[in-house]
Amino acid sequence: MPSSSKPKAAFFDFACCEGCQLTVLQLEETLLDLLEHVDIVTWREVMTGESESYDVAFCEGSITRERDVERIKKIRETAGILVTLGSCAGIGCHNAVRNKWPVEELLQKVYGTEEVVSDAIPARPITAVVPVDYQVLGCPISLPEFVSVFKHVLTGRKYYPPNQPVCVECKLNDYLCVYEKGMICLGPVTRCGCNAICTSRGDACHGCRGLIENANLNAMVKVFTEMRKLHPIMDAVADRHRPTLEQIRRRFAVYNNWPELKLERGTTHGA
Amino acid sequence: MAPLKQVVSSEGLFDMLREAMKELPVIAPAERKDQPGFHHFARLQQAEDFVPDYVTTTLPPKKAFFQPSETLFTFTTDQPPALELVSDTEHFVLAGVHPCDLAGLDALDLAYSQPPAEVRWPADRGLATVVGIDCMPDDYCFCSSVGTCLTRQGCDLFLTKVDRGYLAEVYTPAGDTMLAKVRTWEPTEADIRDAEQWRERKVERMTAHLEADPAEIADLLEAGGLAHLWKETAERCYSCGSCNTTCPACFCFDMHDEFDLSLKTGIRRRTWDSCQLLEFALVAGRHNFRQEREQRVRHRWHRKFLYLYRRLGRAYCTGCGRCSRACTADINLVDVTNALIAHARKAADHA
Amino acid sequence: MVRDAKINVHHLTRVEGHGDIVAEIRDGRLEDVKFAVVEAPRFFECFLQGHSYEEVVHIAPRICGICSVSHKSAALKATESALSVEVSRQTRLLRLLAFNGEVIGSHILHAYFLALPDFFDAPSVFPLVQTHKDSVLRGMRLKRLGYDICEVVAGRHTHPVGMIVGGFTCVHSEDDLIALRERIVQGLEDMKETVRLYKSITIPQFERETEYVSLTHPDRYPFYEGAIHSSEGRTISTSDYRTAIREYVVPHSTAKHAKWNRREYMVGALARVNNNFKLLSPTARQAARDLGLEVPCHNPFMNTVAQVVESMHCLEDCVDLIDEMLSHGLVARDESVRVVPRAGVGIGVVEAPRGILFHEYGYDDDGVCIAANHVIPTAQNLANLEADMREYVPQILHGTEEHITHQLEMLVRAYDPCISCSTHVVHLTVR
Amino acid sequence: MPDRLVRAPYPMTKVFYRPALAQVLRVDQLTQSENLLALRMGTGEPLNHEPGQFVQVSLFGYGEAPISICSSPKGKEGFEICVREVGTVSGAIHDLEPGDWIGIRGPYGRGFPVVELEGKDVLIVAGGIGMAPLRSLVGHIRDNRRRYGRIIVVYGAKNPAAILFKNDLKVWFEDEGIELYVTVDSPDESWTGRSGVVTSIIRDLDLGSSASMNAVVVGPPVMYRFVAMELFRHGLTEDRIIFSLERRFKCGIGKCGHCQVNDLYVCRDGPVFRYSELLGRSEAVEVWAPEEQ
Numbered sequence A: 001m002p003s004s005s006k007p008k009a010a011f012f013d014f015a016c017c018e019g020c021q022l023t024v025l026q027l028e029e030t031l032l033d034l035l036e037h038v039d040i041v042t043w044r045e046v047m048t049g050e051s052e053s054y055d056v057a058f059c060e061g062s063i064t065r066e067r068d069v070e071r072i073k074k075i076r077e078t079a080g081i082l083v084t085l086g087s088c089a090g091i092g093c094h095n096a097v098r099n100k101w102p103v104e105e106l107l108q109k110v111y112g113t114e115e116v117v118s119d120a121i122p123a124r125p126i127t128a129v130v131p132v133d134y135q136v137l138g139c140p141i142s143l144p145e146f147v148s149v150f151k152h153v154l155t156g157r158k159y160y161p162p163n164q165p166v167c168v169e170c171k172l173n174d175y176l177c178v179y180e181k182g183m184i185c186l187g188p189v190t191r192c193g194c195n196a197i198c199t200s201r202g203d204a205c206h207g208c209r210g211l212i213e214n215a216n217l218n219a220m221v222k223v224f225t226e227m228r229k230l231h232p233i234m235d236a237v238a239d240r241h242r243p244t245l246e247q248i249r250r251r252f253a254v255y256n257n258w259p260e261l262k263l264e265r266g267t268t269h270g271a
Numbered sequence B: 001m002a003p004l005k006q007v008v009s010s011e012g013l014f015d016m017l018r019e020a021m022k023e024l025p026v027i028a029p030a031e032r033k034d035q036p037g038f039h040h041f042a043r044l045q046q047a048e049d050f051v052p053d054y055v056t057t058t059l060p061p062k063k064a065f066f067q068p069s070e071t072l073f074t075f076t077t078d079q080p081p082a083l084e085l086v087s088d089t090e091h092f093v094l095a096g097v098h099p100c101d102l103a104g105l106d107a108l109d110l111a112y113s114q115p116p117a118e119v120r121w122p123a124d125r126g127l128a129t130v131v132g133i134d135c136m137p138d139d140y141c142f143c144s145s146v147g148t149c150l151t152r153q154g155c156d157l158f159l160t161k162v163d164r165g166y167l168a169e170v171y172t173p174a175g176d177t178m179l180a181k182v183r184t185w186e187p188t189e190a191d192i193r194d195a196e197q198w199r200e201r202k203v204e205r206m207t208a209h210l211e212a213d214p215a216e217i218a219d220l221l222e223a224g225g226l227a228h229l230w231k232e233t234a235e236r237c238y239s240c241g242s243c244n245t246t247c248p249a250c251f252c253f254d255m256h257d258e259f260d261l262s263l264k265t266g267i268r269r270r271t272w273d274s275c276q277l278l279e280f281a282l283v284a285g286r287h288n289f290r291q292e293r294e295q296r297v298r299h300r301w302h303r304k305f306l307y308l309y310r311r312l313g314r315a316y317c318t319g320c321g322r323c324s325r326a327c328t329a330d331i332n333l334v335d336v337t338n339a340l341i342a343h344a345r346k347a348a349d350h351a
Numbered sequence C: 001m002v003r004d005a006k007i008n009v010h011h012l013t014r015v016e017g018h019g020d021i022v023a024e025i026r027d028g029r030l031e032d033v034k035f036a037v038v039e040a041p042r043f044f045e046c047f048l049q050g051h052s053y054e055e056v057v058h059i060a061p062r063i064c065g066i067c068s069v070s071h072k073s074a075a076l077k078a079t080e081s082a083l084s085v086e087v088s089r090q091t092r093l094l095r096l097l098a099f100n101g102e103v104i105g106s107h108i109l110h111a112y113f114l115a116l117p118d119f120f121d122a123p124s125v126f127p128l129v130q131t132h133k134d135s136v137l138r139g140m141r142l143k144r145l146g147y148d149i150c151e152v153v154a155g156r157h158t159h160p161v162g163m164i165v166g167g168f169t170c171v172h173s174e175d176d177l178i179a180l181r182e183r184i185v186q187g188l189e190d191m192k193e194t195v196r197l198y199k200s201i202t203i204p205q206f207e208r209e210t211e212y213v214s215l216t217h218p219d220r221y222p223f224y225e226g227a228i229h230s231s232e233g234r235t236i237s238t239s240d241y242r243t244a245i246r247e248y249v250v251p252h253s254t255a256k257h258a259k260w261n262r263r264e265y266m267v268g269a270l271a272r273v274n275n276n277f278k279l280l281s282p283t284a285r286q287a288a289r290d291l292g293l294e295v296p297c298h299n300p301f302m303n304t305v306a307q308v309v310e311s312m313h314c315l316e317d318c319v320d321l322i323d324e325m326l327s328h329g330l331v332a333r334d335e336s337v338r339v340v341p342r343a344g345v346g347i348g349v350v351e352a353p354r355g356i357l358f359h360e361y362g363y364d365d366d367g368v369c370i371a372a373n374h375v376i377p378t379a380q381n382l383a384n385l386e387a388d389m390r391e392y393v394p395q396i397l398h399g400t401e402e403h404i405t406h407q408l409e410m411l412v413r414a415y416d417p418c419i420s421c422s423t424h425v426v427h428l429t430v431r
Numbered sequence D: 001m002p003d004r005l006v007r008a009p010y011p012m013t014k015v016f017y018r019p020a021l022a023q024v025l026r027v028d029q030l031t032q033s034e035n036l037l038a039l040r041m042g043t044g045e046p047l048n049h050e051p052g053q054f055v056q057v058s059l060f061g062y063g064e065a066p067i068s069i070c071s072s073p074k075g076k077e078g079f080e081i082c083v084r085e086v087g088t089v090s091g092a093i094h095d096l097e098p099g100d101w102i103g104i105r106g107p108y109g110r111g112f113p114v115v116e117l118e119g120k121d122v123l124i125v126a127g128g129i130g131m132a133p134l135r136s137l138v139g140h141i142r143d144n145r146r147r148y149g150r151i152i153v154v155y156g157a158k159n160p161a162a163i164l165f166k167n168d169l170k171v172w173f174e175d176e177g178i179e180l181y182v183t184v185d186s187p188d189e190s191w192t193g194r195s196g197v198v199t200s201i202i203r204d205l206d207l208g209s210s211a212s213m214n215a216v217v218v219g220p221p222v223m224y225r226f227v228a229m230e231l232f233r234h235g236l237t238e239d240r241i242i243f244s245l246e247r248r249f250k251c252g253i254g255k256c257g258h259c260q261v262n263d264l265y266v267c268r269d270g271p272v273f274r275y276s277e278l279l280g281r282s283e284a285v286e287v288w289a290p291e292e293q
């Protein structure tokens, strides 16, 4: 089946739930169309056998151990093109939530008092370890975006992860803003590309694709923690929540932990 | 010339839509299935779904003509490529449009017809029979401040609630045809008075007001000296673009290509865009001409109340209040505008 | 006949997560066999602490992408119990529906794409596209159907959205359910075909009696609710799980194992079918008989067959659930209830596709998590899996080394291990 | 705020956003990152452009980008564009070969005021790729040399390897009717010409007392203010300084809003403006002048 002219693709995973690979598998029949353009030579989750050489590497997961650092560097050297899949690989995701504790303490917590040896290191995204060519963000990735990036790879076009907030996709789909229901949403500061899947279901955006460039985190602090009469819709939100600075910080910290998130009055992230 | 007026019963209004639906799709405000209690413009499945007394919708009815994301043409990668325009040809009825949204359609008619005119918008507009309806304001509406309270432009038929049904004003033959399908009555003086009172009540109930008329606001913006205001507003603003993407008078867009998975065919798409987004004015070399949030905020106000006012003779705000409702940072267009009016006047007094 | 061999399967393929098989045969005797888990530690139980209950139920499903509905459900149940939140009947039915969808998706993925290549001597499903296209496409259809059931209820299969403490943030539509029902009815045909396919496959013969642990329930096949039951005859309430299930560190192994009455027990599809055969739908029971699955069944390779049987049951159950919802009429509003945070501890136990799953959380007055514990199916299976390997290898020593290796791989795969979710099982050197 | 732009009405074209097709006749690599392409419309008809106008070039599947027409309107066979590879569309343009087809919309925009400049002296200042539209202007002037007064061309490039249109420069250098100055920011050993930024050349120019001198300036955004300062020093007034601006264009016809500079649509009202038209428009030349409102 393999014809040598097609680029060779390989899939690799690091610390994660493997939900992104699973999402790629959801292409089902479309996966066969995709195979018109590439040969998949390594994919541990679905096939036996692996290849020492490949052109495009799709990698998911976070780097959490010394040996992972070596492994991803090797992959980087081998692959002409490195594509990260998912927020674990792109921004650290909740894997990095644990970074607020030292590794030794974590091991202690899970394994009781026994002394254990481990090469665990603070969790970080792949993007923090090696240069990557393409990124698909999301927890999990969105399939249409994966396909789009895939086409960019095949045609040699650059792909810029969308740098617009989720609100844009939310509005373009004519979804109801969850603020109207009194929920606080991280959509205004979170990268879109998910087609606003959470708000399409009336849920708030939890920020899984990370912050947009130049996100105004301070705005949220200002709106909700300043004493000021709010307008009717926002009053309903504030009535229900009136979050403290700590609560706001925690909400952001579900996904945005690499590098350390600074949230205090008077800061604009990335500005 | 005063429009022809007829009275139609409340049931008659639904009959009229029912009749129209036999031939054409009808797009009108209906309750959201995903969130009861809220409304949106949607293609009616049955005439009963129409909600005549809705307050507002998230997206304005302009989406019936220019979808948030629409295909302009398809292409192939043959040599030479084959290009095929994709455009709507189906006639439809757009019903339940409030005066502010009629004004929005009118504003876009004007903008898109400036030379070099675009063909898509007027072509799509030509497909619709538009039925307007009068409304009651909520806390965010301020159409009386921008003179769109009584807008009838661009509608074929306009309805006002009266005691025994609706007073229908007929503006075009298309409107007449729609109305002719149902039983109507000559309006009595009482009907005319009812409609008059509705309009008066509407203005009385309006709680939000701009403290100056659009002409004065344009002058004040032009005079400048408002840097601190843009800065203050920007400190709260997320640059999420919701104010633009919900505005009936905004018309910016983006265009991009998409390949099919075959990589042999594809489409060019255009999508609503927003000047509040960071990369709106980004050019090659990562040069951004409105990098600062306050620049973008300022641009929004200038574009709504100054630039287009000077260029096209009208403010690009219809008083619908959608941007303030939608703002995720609780920035209210009326409050900010009034603050700038107050500031500019004070500055003028001191001078 | 193999006399001396060192088998080392590095990063076993076609399973979720990273695991190595290590076996040593000397002088025709098995010296040592291990299934070593080399997945990177993720420390969920630690870092959930300090997050509010809303965030906990959002993060917890991220333990595993393949059974995130199970993790979500377990986390929701635990949290709802801690915060004394009752959910509506409709919410319960919708959750049951999503759960079925996940079980179907997961089982079909295993039966068609991970395990099937072994029976056709192929390295993966990709060559089967050429040789067994019908089967592959059928597998894809069924898997998509399972995922789409999740999607109708919760937006997507992997990491469902809109499922929150107290219910759903979205409004479900009867039309969607009706359309889904139609597809499920069609899917049943594919499922029957699947039974036929598995009938033609030879499952390795190997038996070892062991303890089977699963939920049990008086009147429905238990995925989402029930009491903890052991085939040794004991049934305990879920709140007593700590008195029964004990996790321990074993010196010869690098991962935590679990035990109850015996030194090891098995969880998963086979355990559930063994413990709850009578609760399966009649068609599913017939399928079991057709496929030679008689309970109690002590052949771990039959776990895959049990998955096929369960998939059949779940599809049928979906039809019943939808009918039940439609007969009551769907409430057209979002089903979320207002939650008042309070201090409390709650336990949520469900049957994930791979077996019984425990989540336990403690919250403070503000609903902030102060303690978390997860017991994951694959971790519970490890001891049993190794015991199986120890007993199986001597039976197949007459074969070649490749044969032994392949059989061991198949055995591990039959468990459909999901290592990435085994937050507890970490490869460590104990000093 | 200055007066509204007073200009002749824009031609009443109608736009459906579907490009016409054009074929690549020739591709010349000018520098490492710039190619010169000769194109001919599929209809065989001439483009009929003015110097300074642009076309929206489509590479299907990649997108559309505004590119200046760099040939003189009198070109016998089609027209030329010069493209620097910076991103998606320009990258795809660089993969084109003779015979390939692309999409063209336009010509759009208002070009250089070639009629108003007749009878006047013209100082042409080009920075980098800004030479592209100016080549069209120089071509036009050379085609109609008698109608114009003194012509000075100052062209600055990053380094000797980045100099565009070397063949044209040679011809212009020979041309008695043109005073040509070429300078590079960073010279190498082989370079014997001038070095330094264009402003240093302008500073040393003897523009005489000619009150009819006009300057036409096209280059990177940072260049404009510094060049303008030099020109003021020479006594030029704002209405005699002409700029061509670059912004993001999507529609090219003043609809999509991306190119707006205060109240101006660069694509429709420009891209060519007199400095006097830009005064008070804080977004035009400066990147951001917060104090200026």
Ligand SMILES: Cc1cc2nc3c(=O)[nH]c(=O)nc-3n(C[C@H](O)[C@H](O)[C@H](O)COP(=O)(O)OP(=O)(O)OC[C@H]3O[C@@H](n4cnc5c(N)ncnc54)[C@H](O)[C@@H]3O)c2cc1C
Pocket: A160, A163, B279, B283, B284, B285, B286, D054, D063, D064, D065, D066, D067, D068, D069, D081, D082, D083, D084, D085, D086, D087, D088, D089, D090, D091, D129, D132, D133, D245, D246, D247, D248, D249, D271
């Ligand atoms: C009137 C006019 C005339 C012009 N004439 C010419 C000419 O004659 N020759 C010429 O070469 N150019 C000319 N240009 C400039 C040309 O149009 C731009 O360089 C154009 O952007 C190229 O398109 P592209 O698709 O190749 O670049 P793009 O792919 O749009 O990339 C442009 C730059 O922006 C960055 N970028 C783009 N999108 C993103 C994103 N989402 N996130 C982060 N970074 C991003 C890229 O890194 C790159 O540096 C002209 C422009 C105008 C307005």
Ligand code: SF4
Pocket: A166, A167, A168, A170, A171, A176, A177, A178, A179, A185, A186, A187, A188, A199, A204, A205, B240, B242, B328
């Ligand atoms: S729901 Fe969230 S993402 Fe959508 S518009 Fe509102 S704040 Fe933005």
Ligand code: SF4
Pocket: B236, B237, B238, B239, B240, B241, B242, B243, B244, B276, B323, B326, B327, B328, B329, B330, B331
């Ligand atoms: S909606 Fe509000 S927060 Fe968003 S860009 Fe507009 S003003 Fe800023």
Ligand code: SF4
Pocket: B243, B246, B247, B248, B249, B250, B304, B316, B317, B318, B319, B320, B321, B322, B323, B324, B333
């Ligand atoms: S600016 Fe705001 S109030 Fe005015 S028309 Fe737009 S959305 Fe409505």
